[in-house]
Amino acid sequence: MDIEQGNNDKIALSEKCSWFSRCFAKIKSTTIGFLEKIKKIAMDDPRRIAHAIKVGLTLTLVSTLYYVTPLYDGFGESSMWAVLTVVVVMEYTAGGTLCKGLNRVFATVIAGSLGVGAHHIASLCGQKGEAILLGLFVFLLAASATFSRFIPEVKAKYDYGVTIFILTFSLVAVSSYRVDELIQMAHQRISTIAIGVATCLCVSLVVFPVWAGEDLHKMVASNLDKLANFLEGIETECFGEKSNFESLEGKPFLQVHKSVLNSKAMEDTLCNFAKWEPCHGDFSFRHPWKQYQKIGGLIRQCAASMDALSSYLTTFSKTKPIFKADAELLLEIETACREMSSESAKALRELSSAIRSMTVPSLAKCHVSAATSAAENLRTALSNDITVWETIHVAMISSLLAELVNCTKEIAGSVDELAELALFKSTDSVNSAVVKPVSDEEMPQQVTIDISG
Amino acid sequence: MDIEQGNNDKIALSEKCSWFSRCFAKIKSTTIGFLEKIKKIAMDDPRRIAHAIKVGLTLTLVSTLYYVTPLYDGFGESSMWAVLTVVVVMEYTAGGTLCKGLNRVFATVIAGSLGVGAHHIASLCGQKGEAILLGLFVFLLAASATFSRFIPEVKAKYDYGVTIFILTFSLVAVSSYRVDELIQMAHQRISTIAIGVATCLCVSLVVFPVWAGEDLHKMVASNLDKLANFLEGIETECFGEKSNFESLEGKPFLQVHKSVLNSKAMEDTLCNFAKWEPCHGDFSFRHPWKQYQKIGGLIRQCAASMDALSSYLTTFSKTKPIFKADAELLLEIETACREMSSESAKALRELSSAIRSMTVPSLAKCHVSAATSAAENLRTALSNDITVWETIHVAMISSLLAELVNCTKEIAGSVDELAELALFKSTDSVNSAVVKPVSDEEMPQQVTIDISG
Numbered sequence: 001m002d003i004e005q006g007n008n009d010k011i012a013l014s015e016k017c018s019w020f021s022r023c024f025a026k027i028k029s030t031t032i033g034f035l036e037k038i039k040k041i042a043m044d045d046p047r048r049i050a051h052a053i054k055v056g057l058t059l060t061l062v063s064t065l066y067y068v069t070p071l072y073d074g075f076g077e078s079s080m081w082a083v084l085t086v087v088v089v090m091e092y093t094a095g096g097t098l099c100k101g102l103n104r105v106f107a108t109v110i111a112g113s114l115g116v117g118a119h120h121i122a123s124l125c126g127q128k129g130e131a132i133l134l135g136l137f138v139f140l141l142a143a144s145a146t147f148s149r150f151i152p153e154v155k156a157k158y159d160y161g162v163t164i165f166i167l168t169f170s171l172v173a174v175s176s177y178r179v180d181e182l183i184q185m186a187h188q189r190i191s192t193i194a195i196g197v198a199t200c201l202c203v204s205l206v207v208f209p210v211w212a213g214e215d216l217h218k219m220v221a222s223n224l225d226k227l228a229n230f231l232e233g234i235e236t237e238c239f240g241e242k243s244n245f246e247s248l249e250g251k252p253f254l255q256v257h258k259s260v261l262n263s264k265a266m267e268d269t270l271c272n273f274a275k276w277e278p279c280h281g282d283f284s285f286r287h288p289w290k291q292y293q294k295i296g297g298l299i300r301q302c303a304a305s306m307d308a309l310s311s312y313l314t315t316f317s318k319t320k321p322i323f324k325a326d327a328e329l330l331l332e333i334e335t336a337c338r339e340m341s342s343e344s345a346k347a348l349r350e351l352s353s354a355i356r357s358m359t360v361p362s363l364a365k366c367h368v369s370a371a372t373s374a375a376e377n378l379r380t381a382l383s384n385d386i387t388v389w390e391t392i393h394v395a396m397i398s399s400l401l402a403e404l405v406n407c408t409k410e411i412a413g414s415v416d417e418l419a420e421l422a423l424f425k426s427t428d429s430v431n432s433a434v435v436k437p438v439s440d441e442e443m444p445q446q447v448t449i450d451i452s453g
Numbered sequence: 454m455d456i457e458q459g460n461n462d463k464i465a466l467s468e469k470c471s472w473f474s475r476c477f478a479k480i481k482s483t484t485i486g487f488l489e490k491i492k493k494i495a496m497d498d499p500r501r502i503a504h505a506i507k508v509g510l511t512l513t514l515v516s517t518l519y520y521v522t523p524l525y526d527g528f529g530e531s532s533m534w535a536v537l538t539v540v541v542v543m544e545y546t547a548g549g550t551l552c553k554g555l556n557r558v559f560a561t562v563i564a565g566s567l568g569v570g571a572h573h574i575a576s577l578c579g580q581k582g583e584a585i586l587l588g589l590f591v592f593l594l595a596a597s598a599t600f601s602r603f604i605p606e607v608k609a610k611y612d613y614g615v616t617i618f619i620l621t622f623s624l625v626a627v628s629s630y631r632v633d634e635l636i637q638m639a640h641q642r643i644s645t646i647a648i649g650v651a652t653c654l655c656v657s658l659v660v661f662p663v664w665a666g667e668d669l670h671k672m673v674a675s676n677l678d679k680l681a682n683f684l685e686g687i688e689t690e691c692f693g694e695k696s697n698f699e700s701l702e703g704k705p706f707l708q709v710h711k712s713v714l715n716s717k718a719m720e721d722t723l724c725n726f727a728k729w730e731p732c733h734g735d736f737s738f739r740h741p742w743k744q745y746q747k748i749g750g751l752i753r754q755c756a757a758s759m760d761a762l763s764s765y766l767t768t769f770s771k772t773k774p775i776f777k778a779d780a781e782l783l784l785e786i787e788t789a790c791r792e793m794s795s796e797s798a799k800a801l802r803e804l805s806s807a808i809r810s811m812t813v814p815s816l817a818k819c820h821v822s823a824a825t826s827a828a829e830n831l832r833t834a835l836s837n838d839i840t841v842w843e844t845i846h847v848a849m850i851s852s853l854l855a856e857l858v859n860c861t862k863e864i865a866g867s868v869d870e871l872a873e874l875a876l877f878k879s880t881d882s883v884n885s886a887v888v889k890p891v892s893d894e895e896m897p898q899q900v901t902i903d904i905s906g
Contacts, residue, residue, distance in 0.1 A: 056596030143509030288874035302860035308761030407755035421741035
């Protein structure tokens with residue numbers, strides 16, 4: 001009995017040990033995974049570490065307003081606003097910090113003045129009347145300013161400014177009811193906010209600045225490179241010497257355009273911030289940033305066409321055709337395809353490198369016209385045989401439609417999953433509406449439709 | 454002389470008058486245009502007016518903390534934090550307000566406690582040591598928290614929380630150097646922030662709530678409808694009785710899918726907010742919102758394919774072919790196309806209405822399988838004639854490539870514009886590298902390449 005008890009104890013102990021070791025292993029692997037993730041984020045763009053250090057530095061710098069007694073005596077509790085400003089204004093890019101900082105300063109000054117004005121008007125109406133009038137002012141101003149944020153132009157450029165406008169007006173107007181030295185308070189706050197913004201701008205624009213404009217510039221160039229990669233892949237894998245259209249599924253070059261498709265949001269943000277930036281490097285203050293958005297739109301359209309081609313090729317390579325027939329026409333088409341993809345790829349590479357080096361893309365024109373004339377020649381060659389020409393056109397549309405059918409099928413599958421996950425009601429009454437098929441011979445007077453639920 | 458002077462005066466006067474009237478007319482037309490824009494924004498979604506009123510109301514409500522003397526005596530200047538909280542936390546959707554509000558409360562409590570802890574540790578080191586140690590704490594915490602915002606998961610869900618975390622920790626730690634009753638101050642601030650958040654949540658969740666989840670749900674359904682519109686347009690305009698593929702350019706149904714292509718950012722935001730919302734209407738708390746993102750992705754892929762088809766059709770309709778040849782095959786293809794587009798459209802409509810009514814899309818399956826079998830039949834019919842089949846495939850790829858060539862051309866044109874606008878350097882030395890063409894008959898030993906810059 002004692003031995004058994006001892007054995008049980010040992011088993012329990014070893015179980016506990018293994019439980020602890022498993023826990024420890026799990027914690028260890030999770031920690032290692034997390035650290036690797038952090039490392040990857042930092043390695044992908046080391047400027048991120050610099051940004052984190054810059055924010056820490058700016059905050060520490062601004063908090064000396066508290067630590068140094070003469071400064072604290074000057075600003076008092078308003079020093080808080082400098083700290084607050086740094087936390088909310090400091091952005092990753094210089095343009096972002098400028099946009100938010102200037103928005104903050106101007107909105108604060110305008111709203112502060114309006115708030116003082118509102119206080120003066122309201123104070124004419126006695127104690128009770130003042131509270132009511134101030135409440136009314138705050139309501140009207142907050143409601144109309146909030147509505148103005150739905151105007152796309154305001155939303156894009158001044159969204160943060162409007163928030164600060166409402167904030168400052170409300171604070172000044174409402175606290176004017178309690179604070180006697182309103183002007184002094186407003187003055188202190190505006191000074192500390194200005195100090196906060198100025199510190200942010202100095203650090204953001206001087207210490208390892210990250211320019212939104214430069215990022216936008218590089219992003220457009222690298223997106224052009226991605227398109228070129230796709231076309232080069234097409235050339236070597238589909239029309240190269242050893243290519244046979246087989247096993248195209250899973251090839252990385254067929255996925256390279258995907259990230260371009262979702263680049264719009266990032267591009268818009270960068271463009272918006274770039275407009276605020278002063279001249280830097282090769283970029284002047286009035287650099288045509290809008291044009292990058294236009295090019296970006298065209299790039300995305302191109303990527304959408306690539307998506308269609310890529311999914312067609314993937315489906316096509318599954319059917320594995322054996323090429324053997326009608327040599328001449330096929331050869332002609334293939335040569336044209338090789339020409340089109342290689343010349344377009346060269347043109348895109350040239351455009352990308354022209355953007356990078358900020359030189360006029362003089363060679364791109366030649367490549368584009370070579371690609372265009374290859375396309376033209378093919379069109380002429382094909383349209384000589386009117387039957388083939390028409391068949392190809394209608395078959396082409398049918399093939400693109402078949403692609404859409406595929407998409408629809410996938411969407412239907414996904415909605416079915418949703419219906420299952422979200423416990424959608426089933427429409428039994430519709431489901432079991434059985435229409436009895438009636439053969440021609442019977443020809444009855446009535447067709448029975450049986451609905452049972 | 455006098456008469457002339459008088460005439461001159463009259464002319465000057467009438468010029469001034471006409472200047473004023475022109476100015477007035479311009480101001481009038483601008484004002485009317487602006488008001489019409491505002492009216493349109495309000496009419497497009499009347500909930501926007503409700504939101505503006507709600508924000509004004511909440512702010513006025515919260516500012517009673519200042520007006521009512523017993524309340525002000527309780528909270529003092531900390532009342533400011535309630536106003537501040539309302540301005541930054543109140544979002545258009547209930548989910549947005551919940552996300553920001555809860556982020557704010559939890560981040561404040563955690564960072565506040567940490568700040569008090571940091572104060573206790575630092576206060577052990579004497580007056581000077583305290584300032585240095587507090588500065589170090591603020592630097593380390595702000596830097597690491599800022600870096601954490603680059604982790605995608607943190608960015609998506611807790612970005613605002615991290616901002617508030619840095620803000621509160623810095624404020625508490627830094628002001629602890631000057632404020633004696635730190636605990637009381639922290640208590641007052643947390644209470645007023647909680648009051649602000651609670652007021653926002655009450656108004657946001659109770660008074661005409663705008664649910665992000667519901668908006669996401671409706672958006673996905675309406676995107677499905679747009680795809681169906683496109684396919685119905687294809688059916689009637691391309692394969693209807695009177696259709697001849699002519700004058701397709703500028704038809705609205707060929708543009709209907711465009712807005713779907715850029716829906717990702719909006720969808721992600723709504724999905725992110727929807728996850729915070731409690732159960733409402735037919736949506737439970739754990740409604741599978743992620744599945745909507747999945748469906749949205751497939752919808753965008755479908756829209757990209759439509760884009761390819763649409764631009765092909767537009768180019769195709771420009772060439773204006775006259776259909777007369779090879780009747781049987783063409784008829785077969787056309788019938789299949791009509792079937793594919795109409796059945797897919799019906800399937801998409803069915804899916805959309807199933808999502809709207811939250812019922813299982815039972816009929817969609819039939820339509821999808823009808824469309825799929827039409828595509829299959831066509832494939833079989835075409836592949837019977839192996840020559841036509843192969844020609845079609847290669848011609849299809851070449852046609853899609855020609856589309857890419859077109860895109861490349863447009864991109865090149867747009868980059869040229871950029872080069873002009875941004876005054877890119879021209880590479881003269883490359884530009885004037887003229888290769889003299891040499892005819893076969895001359896056959897010289899050397900080819901002259903003339904580079905002059």
